[in-house]
Amino acid sequence: xxxxxxxxxxxxxxxxxxxxxxxxxxxxxxxxxxxxxxxxxxxxxxxxxxxxxxxxxxxxxxxxxxxxxxxxxxxxxxxxxxxxxxxxxxxxxxxxxxxxxxxxxxxxxxxxxxxxxxxxxxxxxxxxxxxxxxxxxxxxxxxxxxxxxxxxxxxxxxxxxxxxxxxxxxxxxxxxxxxxxxxxxxxxxxxxxxxxxxxxxxxxxxxxxxxxxxxxxxxxxxxxxxxxxxxxxxxxxxxxxxxxxxxxxxxxxxxxxxxxxxxxxxxxxxxxxxxxxxxxxxxxxxxxxxxxxxxxxxxxxxxxxxxxxxxxxxxxxxxxxxxxxxxxxxxxxxxxxxxxxxxxxxx
Ligand code: ADP
Ligand code: MG
Numbered sequence: 439x440x441x442x443x444x445x446x447x448x449x450x451x452x453x454x455x456x457x458x459x460x461x462x463x464x465x466x467x468x469x470x471x472x473x474x475x476x477x478x479x480x481x482x483x484x485x486x487x488x489x490x491x492x493x494x495x496x497x498x499x500x501x502x503x504x505x506x507x508x509x510x511x512x513x514x515x516x517x518x519x520x521x522x523x524x525x526x527x528x529x530x531x532x533x534x535x536x537x538x539x540x541x542x543x544x545x546x547x548x549x550x551x552x553x554x555x556x557x558x559x560x561x562x563x564x565x566x567x568x569x570x571x572x573x574x575x576x577x578x579x580x581x582x583x584x585x586x587x588x589x590x591x592x593x594x595x596x597x598x599x600x601x602x603x604x605x606x607x608x609x610x611x612x613x614x615x616x617x618x619x620x621x622x623x624x625x626x627x628x629x630x631x632x633x634x635x636x637x638x639x640x641x642x643x644x645x646x647x648x649x650x651x652x653x654x655x656x657x658x659x660x661x662x663x664x665x666x667x668x669x670x671x672x673x674x675x676x677x678x679x680x681x682x683x684x685x686x687x688x689x690x691x692x693x694x695x696x697x698x699x700x701x702x703x704x705x706x707x708x709x710x711x712x713x714x715x716x717x718x719x720x721x722x723x724x725x726x727x728x729x730x731x732x733x734x735x736x737x738x739x740x741x742x743x744x745x746x747x748x749x750x751x752x753x754x755x756x757x758x759x760x761x762x763x764x765x766x767x768x769x770x771x772x773x774x775x776x777x778x779x780x781x782x783x784x785x
Pocket of ligand 2: 479481
Protein backbone atom coordinates (compact mmCIF):
# COMPACT_ATOMS: atom_id res chain seq x y z
CA UNK A 439 0.00 0.00 0.00
CA UNK A 440 2.83 2.39 0.94
CA UNK A 441 6.39 2.03 -0.31
CA UNK A 442 9.53 4.09 0.17
CA UNK A 443 12.28 3.27 -2.31
CA UNK A 444 15.70 4.64 -1.45
CA UNK A 445 14.24 7.91 -0.28
CA UNK A 446 16.66 10.68 0.71
CA UNK A 447 15.88 14.17 1.92
CA UNK A 448 18.51 16.33 3.61
CA UNK A 449 17.68 19.78 4.98
CA UNK A 450 19.64 22.79 3.77
CA UNK A 451 22.49 22.55 6.27
CA UNK A 452 22.99 18.86 5.48
CA UNK A 453 22.63 17.94 9.17
CA UNK A 454 19.08 16.65 9.48
CA UNK A 455 16.84 14.58 7.23
CA UNK A 456 16.61 10.95 6.14
CA UNK A 457 18.87 8.85 3.92
CA UNK A 458 18.19 5.84 1.71
CA UNK A 459 14.97 4.86 3.42
CA UNK A 460 13.28 1.68 2.21
CA UNK A 461 9.98 0.82 3.82
CA UNK A 462 6.69 -0.95 3.05
CA UNK A 463 3.36 -0.84 4.82
CA UNK A 464 0.67 -3.28 3.73
CA UNK A 465 -3.09 -2.76 3.72
CA UNK A 466 -4.48 -3.14 7.22
CA UNK A 467 -1.03 -3.03 8.78
CA UNK A 468 0.05 -0.70 11.58
CA UNK A 469 3.71 0.19 11.30
CA UNK A 470 5.19 2.13 14.21
CA UNK A 471 8.20 4.33 13.53
CA UNK A 472 10.31 4.94 16.60
CA UNK A 473 13.56 6.74 17.24
CA UNK A 474 14.97 9.50 19.40
CA UNK A 475 13.92 13.10 18.93
CA UNK A 476 15.52 14.53 15.79
CA UNK A 477 16.10 11.14 14.15
CA UNK A 478 13.95 11.93 11.10
CA UNK A 479 10.54 10.45 11.94
CA UNK A 480 8.48 13.53 11.07
CA UNK A 481 10.55 14.10 7.94
CA UNK A 482 9.52 10.64 6.77
CA UNK A 483 5.83 11.43 7.29
CA UNK A 484 6.07 14.88 5.67
CA UNK A 485 7.56 13.30 2.55
CA UNK A 486 4.81 10.71 2.42
CA UNK A 487 2.14 13.36 3.01
CA UNK A 488 3.53 15.43 0.14
CA UNK A 489 4.52 18.50 2.18
CA UNK A 490 7.93 18.16 0.56
CA UNK A 491 9.46 16.06 -2.21
CA UNK A 492 12.35 13.56 -1.86
CA UNK A 493 15.68 14.69 -3.31
CA UNK A 494 16.17 11.15 -4.55
CA UNK A 495 14.23 7.91 -4.49
CA UNK A 496 10.48 7.48 -4.84
CA UNK A 497 7.36 7.07 -2.74
CA UNK A 498 4.48 4.84 -3.85
CA UNK A 499 0.90 4.88 -2.58
CA UNK A 500 -1.51 2.19 -3.71
CA UNK A 501 0.71 1.17 -6.61
CA UNK A 502 1.33 4.71 -7.90
CA UNK A 503 4.50 6.79 -7.77
CA UNK A 504 3.27 9.99 -6.07
CA UNK A 505 6.17 12.26 -6.95
CA UNK A 506 4.72 15.63 -7.93
CA UNK A 507 1.25 14.73 -6.58
CA UNK A 508 0.02 17.51 -4.26
CA UNK A 509 -0.65 16.69 -0.62
CA UNK A 510 -4.44 17.11 -0.94
CA UNK A 511 -4.57 14.61 -3.79
CA UNK A 512 -2.74 11.85 -1.93
CA UNK A 513 -5.85 10.89 0.06
CA UNK A 514 -4.11 10.41 3.38
CA UNK A 515 -5.62 10.94 6.82
CA UNK A 516 -3.20 12.77 9.09
CA UNK A 517 -3.19 13.35 12.85
CA UNK A 518 -0.48 15.42 14.50
CA UNK A 519 0.49 15.94 18.11
CA UNK A 520 -1.27 19.30 18.10
CA UNK A 521 -4.92 18.72 17.35
CA UNK A 522 -5.16 21.46 14.71
CA UNK A 523 -8.96 21.65 14.89
CA UNK A 524 -10.77 24.72 13.55
CA UNK A 525 -11.74 26.62 16.71
CA UNK A 526 -14.80 28.37 15.24
CA UNK A 527 -16.38 25.17 13.85
CA UNK A 528 -18.38 22.66 15.86
CA UNK A 529 -17.04 19.15 16.31
CA UNK A 530 -19.37 17.88 13.58
CA UNK A 531 -18.32 20.63 11.16
CA UNK A 532 -14.66 19.92 11.89
CA UNK A 533 -15.05 16.25 11.06
CA UNK A 534 -17.18 17.02 7.98
CA UNK A 535 -14.65 19.55 6.66
CA UNK A 536 -12.54 17.16 4.52
CA UNK A 537 -15.77 16.03 2.82
CA UNK A 538 -16.73 19.64 2.12
CA UNK A 539 -13.35 20.09 0.42
CA UNK A 540 -14.20 17.09 -1.72
CA UNK A 541 -17.56 18.52 -2.76
CA UNK A 542 -19.78 16.11 -0.81
CA UNK A 543 -23.24 17.62 -0.19
CA UNK A 544 -24.18 18.72 3.30
CA UNK A 545 -26.65 15.98 4.24
CA UNK A 546 -24.22 13.24 3.31
CA UNK A 547 -21.22 14.90 4.92
CA UNK A 548 -23.00 15.36 8.24
CA UNK A 549 -24.19 11.79 8.14
CA UNK A 550 -20.71 10.45 7.48
CA UNK A 551 -19.17 12.78 10.08
CA UNK A 552 -21.69 11.57 12.70
CA UNK A 553 -20.79 8.01 11.91
CA UNK A 554 -17.05 8.73 12.23
CA UNK A 555 -17.66 10.45 15.57
CA UNK A 556 -19.58 7.41 16.74
CA UNK A 557 -16.61 5.21 15.88
CA UNK A 558 -14.36 7.25 18.17
CA UNK A 559 -16.96 7.36 20.95
CA UNK A 560 -17.86 11.03 20.63
CA UNK A 561 -21.47 10.99 19.39
CA UNK A 562 -22.58 13.20 22.26
CA UNK A 563 -20.19 16.05 21.45
CA UNK A 564 -21.22 16.87 17.88
CA UNK A 565 -22.45 20.42 18.54
CA UNK A 566 -19.65 21.53 20.86
CA UNK A 567 -16.73 23.77 20.00
CA UNK A 568 -13.22 22.24 20.25
CA UNK A 569 -12.18 24.58 23.08
CA UNK A 570 -14.81 23.02 25.36
CA UNK A 571 -13.32 19.52 24.95
CA UNK A 572 -10.51 17.80 26.88
CA UNK A 573 -7.21 17.03 25.11
CA UNK A 574 -8.19 13.39 24.71
CA UNK A 575 -11.55 14.31 23.19
CA UNK A 576 -9.92 16.78 20.80
CA UNK A 577 -7.55 14.07 19.66
CA UNK A 578 -10.54 11.79 19.01
CA UNK A 579 -12.09 14.50 16.86
CA UNK A 580 -8.81 14.79 14.93
CA UNK A 581 -8.84 11.01 14.42
CA UNK A 582 -12.45 11.03 13.21
CA UNK A 583 -11.63 13.89 10.82
CA UNK A 584 -8.65 11.93 9.44
CA UNK A 585 -10.78 8.85 8.82
CA UNK A 586 -14.01 10.39 7.57
CA UNK A 587 -13.20 10.31 3.85
CA UNK A 588 -11.84 6.75 3.96
CA UNK A 589 -8.25 7.72 3.19
CA UNK A 590 -5.80 5.30 1.58
CA UNK A 591 -3.61 5.43 4.69
CA UNK A 592 -3.50 6.96 8.14
CA UNK A 593 -0.45 8.94 9.29
CA UNK A 594 -0.09 9.63 12.98
CA UNK A 595 2.74 11.87 14.19
CA UNK A 596 3.08 11.47 17.97
CA UNK A 597 -0.67 11.94 18.41
CA UNK A 598 -0.65 10.86 22.05
CA UNK A 599 2.38 12.67 23.41
CA UNK A 600 0.38 15.62 24.77
CA UNK A 601 -2.00 13.36 26.73
CA UNK A 602 -1.56 12.10 30.29
CA UNK A 603 -0.66 8.48 30.93
CA UNK A 604 -4.09 6.92 31.49
CA UNK A 605 -5.60 8.68 28.47
CA UNK A 606 -2.67 7.57 26.34
CA UNK A 607 -3.39 3.92 27.08
CA UNK A 608 -7.07 4.39 26.29
CA UNK A 609 -6.27 6.17 23.02
CA UNK A 610 -3.80 3.43 22.02
CA UNK A 611 -6.62 0.90 22.23
CA UNK A 612 -9.00 3.18 20.35
CA UNK A 613 -6.51 3.80 17.53
CA UNK A 614 -5.71 0.11 17.08
CA UNK A 615 -9.40 -0.77 17.20
CA UNK A 616 -10.42 1.85 14.63
CA UNK A 617 -7.42 1.03 12.43
CA UNK A 618 -8.12 -2.72 12.45
CA UNK A 619 -11.83 -2.23 11.82
CA UNK A 620 -11.15 0.00 8.82
CA UNK A 621 -8.24 -2.25 7.68
CA UNK A 622 -6.29 0.86 6.86
CA UNK A 623 -2.53 1.02 6.34
CA UNK A 624 -1.18 3.14 9.19
CA UNK A 625 2.15 4.71 10.08
CA UNK A 626 2.29 5.68 13.72
CA UNK A 627 5.28 7.82 14.70
CA UNK A 628 6.18 7.83 18.36
CA UNK A 629 9.19 8.22 20.62
CA UNK A 630 7.45 5.99 23.18
CA UNK A 631 8.75 2.48 22.67
CA UNK A 632 6.14 0.90 24.90
CA UNK A 633 3.43 2.50 22.79
CA UNK A 634 5.06 1.05 19.67
CA UNK A 635 5.48 -2.42 21.18
CA UNK A 636 1.88 -2.57 22.33
CA UNK A 637 0.24 -1.23 19.14
CA UNK A 638 2.27 -2.18 16.11
CA UNK A 639 2.28 -5.13 13.72
CA UNK A 640 5.83 -4.11 12.84
CA UNK A 641 8.20 -1.45 14.11
CA UNK A 642 10.81 0.54 12.18
CA UNK A 643 13.65 1.96 14.27
CA UNK A 644 15.06 5.22 12.93
CA UNK A 645 18.42 6.56 14.04
CA UNK A 646 20.13 9.62 12.56
CA UNK A 647 17.96 9.56 9.48
CA UNK A 648 18.47 5.87 8.71
CA UNK A 649 16.32 2.84 9.35
CA UNK A 650 18.27 0.40 11.50
CA UNK A 651 15.72 -2.40 11.68
CA UNK A 652 12.14 -3.24 10.76
CA UNK A 653 10.66 -6.17 12.63
CA UNK A 654 7.71 -7.42 14.66
CA UNK A 655 7.65 -6.15 18.27
CA UNK A 656 8.74 -9.56 19.58
CA UNK A 657 11.61 -9.96 17.12
CA UNK A 658 12.80 -6.43 17.72
CA UNK A 659 12.87 -7.04 21.45
CA UNK A 660 14.39 -10.52 21.34
CA UNK A 661 16.70 -10.09 18.36
CA UNK A 662 17.74 -6.46 18.07
CA UNK A 663 20.01 -5.75 15.14
CA UNK A 664 22.58 -3.97 17.28
CA UNK A 665 23.16 -2.31 20.66
CA UNK A 666 21.48 0.97 19.59
CA UNK A 667 18.25 -0.87 18.83
CA UNK A 668 18.60 -2.98 21.98
CA UNK A 669 18.98 0.10 24.15
CA UNK A 670 16.15 1.96 22.48
CA UNK A 671 13.59 -0.83 22.60
CA UNK A 672 13.10 -1.84 26.20
CA UNK A 673 15.87 -1.90 28.76
CA UNK A 674 19.07 -3.83 28.20
CA UNK A 675 22.30 -4.70 29.94
CA UNK A 676 25.04 -4.24 27.37
CA UNK A 677 28.62 -5.26 27.94
CA UNK A 678 31.61 -5.49 25.64
CA UNK A 679 32.78 -9.07 25.29
CA UNK A 680 35.35 -11.24 23.54
CA UNK A 681 34.28 -14.59 22.12
CA UNK A 682 36.45 -17.27 23.79
CA UNK A 683 34.82 -20.37 22.32
CA UNK A 684 31.53 -21.41 20.73
CA UNK A 685 30.01 -21.52 24.22
CA UNK A 686 31.74 -18.72 26.11
CA UNK A 687 32.18 -14.97 25.96
CA UNK A 688 34.50 -12.99 28.26
CA UNK A 689 33.07 -9.71 29.59
CA UNK A 690 34.71 -7.11 31.80
CA UNK A 691 33.33 -8.82 34.92
CA UNK A 692 33.30 -12.53 34.12
CA UNK A 693 33.18 -15.31 31.57
CA UNK A 694 29.59 -16.02 30.54
CA UNK A 695 28.42 -19.34 29.14
CA UNK A 696 26.15 -18.79 26.12
CA UNK A 697 25.67 -19.79 22.49
CA UNK A 698 28.46 -18.06 20.56
CA UNK A 699 28.50 -20.53 17.69
CA UNK A 700 27.65 -17.84 15.11
CA UNK A 701 30.85 -15.99 15.98
CA UNK A 702 34.56 -16.56 15.54
CA UNK A 703 36.96 -16.99 18.42
CA UNK A 704 38.45 -13.59 19.24
CA UNK A 705 35.49 -11.62 17.86
CA UNK A 706 34.61 -8.57 19.90
CA UNK A 707 30.86 -8.26 20.50
CA UNK A 708 28.15 -6.50 22.48
CA UNK A 709 26.67 -8.85 25.03
CA UNK A 710 23.01 -8.13 25.73
CA UNK A 711 20.83 -9.44 28.55
CA UNK A 712 17.33 -8.09 29.28
CA UNK A 713 16.81 -7.17 32.97
CA UNK A 714 13.81 -9.46 33.46
CA UNK A 715 15.83 -12.47 32.24
CA UNK A 716 18.21 -12.22 35.19
CA UNK A 717 17.22 -14.57 38.00
CA UNK A 718 17.83 -13.65 41.63
CA UNK A 719 19.05 -16.62 43.69
CA UNK A 720 17.73 -17.12 47.19
CA UNK A 721 20.01 -18.31 49.97
CA UNK A 722 18.70 -21.86 49.82
CA UNK A 723 19.34 -22.26 46.07
CA UNK A 724 22.52 -24.04 45.15
CA UNK A 725 24.71 -21.79 42.99
CA UNK A 726 26.43 -24.88 41.56
CA UNK A 727 23.21 -25.73 39.73
CA UNK A 728 22.56 -22.27 38.33
CA UNK A 729 24.28 -21.12 35.14
CA UNK A 730 26.37 -17.94 35.10
CA UNK A 731 25.96 -17.37 38.81
CA UNK A 732 27.47 -14.19 40.27
CA UNK A 733 27.70 -12.59 43.69
CA UNK A 734 27.45 -8.85 43.96
CA UNK A 735 26.54 -5.85 46.07
CA UNK A 736 23.16 -4.22 45.81
CA UNK A 737 23.74 -0.58 44.83
CA UNK A 738 20.22 0.48 43.78
CA UNK A 739 16.86 -1.01 44.64
CA UNK A 740 13.70 0.56 43.21
CA UNK A 741 10.23 -0.66 44.03
CA UNK A 742 8.05 -0.05 40.94
CA UNK A 743 4.91 -1.87 42.04
CA UNK A 744 4.63 -4.91 39.82
CA UNK A 745 8.40 -5.25 39.57
CA UNK A 746 11.50 -4.33 41.46
CA UNK A 747 14.40 -2.92 39.44
CA UNK A 748 17.78 -3.36 41.07
CA UNK A 749 21.41 -2.71 40.24
CA UNK A 750 23.91 -5.25 41.46
CA UNK A 751 27.59 -4.42 41.34
CA UNK A 752 29.55 -7.48 40.23
CA UNK A 753 33.34 -7.13 40.04
CA UNK A 754 32.97 -3.40 39.47
CA UNK A 755 30.34 -3.79 36.75
CA UNK A 756 26.69 -2.89 37.24
CA UNK A 757 24.05 -5.45 36.29
CA UNK A 758 20.44 -4.28 36.17
CA UNK A 759 17.71 -6.79 36.85
CA UNK A 760 13.95 -6.78 37.20
CA UNK A 761 12.08 -9.22 39.36
CA UNK A 762 8.94 -9.79 41.39
CA UNK A 763 11.11 -11.33 44.13
CA UNK A 764 11.00 -9.29 47.33
CA UNK A 765 13.71 -10.95 49.41
CA UNK A 766 17.33 -9.97 49.93
CA UNK A 767 19.42 -9.80 46.78
CA UNK A 768 23.11 -10.52 46.47
CA UNK A 769 23.35 -13.40 44.02
CA UNK A 770 22.02 -13.76 40.50
CA UNK A 771 22.03 -16.22 37.65
CA UNK A 772 22.04 -15.29 33.96
CA UNK A 773 20.35 -18.06 31.92
CA UNK A 774 22.54 -18.90 28.93
CA UNK A 775 19.68 -18.72 26.45
CA UNK A 776 18.89 -15.14 27.49
CA UNK A 777 22.31 -13.92 26.37
CA UNK A 778 22.38 -12.29 22.90
CA UNK A 779 25.58 -11.42 21.12
CA UNK A 780 25.32 -8.36 18.87
CA UNK A 781 27.78 -6.78 16.49
CA UNK A 782 30.00 -4.16 18.07
CA UNK A 783 29.34 -0.59 16.92
CA UNK A 784 31.89 2.10 16.27
CA UNK A 785 30.08 4.82 18.21
P1 ADP B 1 11.86 13.70 14.62
O1 ADP B 1 10.47 13.83 14.12
O2 ADP B 1 12.38 12.29 14.62
O3 ADP B 1 12.04 14.31 15.96
P2 ADP B 1 12.52 15.42 12.37
O4 ADP B 1 12.20 14.57 11.19
O5 ADP B 1 11.56 16.48 12.72
O6 ADP B 1 12.85 14.48 13.62
O7 ADP B 1 13.93 16.10 12.14
C1 ADP B 1 15.09 15.36 11.78
C2 ADP B 1 16.26 16.29 11.75
O8 ADP B 1 16.09 17.28 10.75
C3 ADP B 1 16.49 17.05 13.04
O9 ADP B 1 17.86 17.08 13.28
C4 ADP B 1 15.93 18.42 12.77
O10 ADP B 1 16.65 19.40 13.50
C5 ADP B 1 16.17 18.58 11.29
N1 ADP B 1 15.11 19.42 10.70
C6 ADP B 1 13.78 19.20 10.77
N2 ADP B 1 13.08 20.16 10.11
C7 ADP B 1 14.01 21.00 9.61
C8 ADP B 1 13.95 22.19 8.81
N3 ADP B 1 12.78 22.67 8.40
N4 ADP B 1 15.13 22.79 8.50
C9 ADP B 1 16.32 22.29 8.90
N5 ADP B 1 16.45 21.17 9.65
C10 ADP B 1 15.32 20.54 10.00
MG1 MG C 1 8.76 14.66 15.02
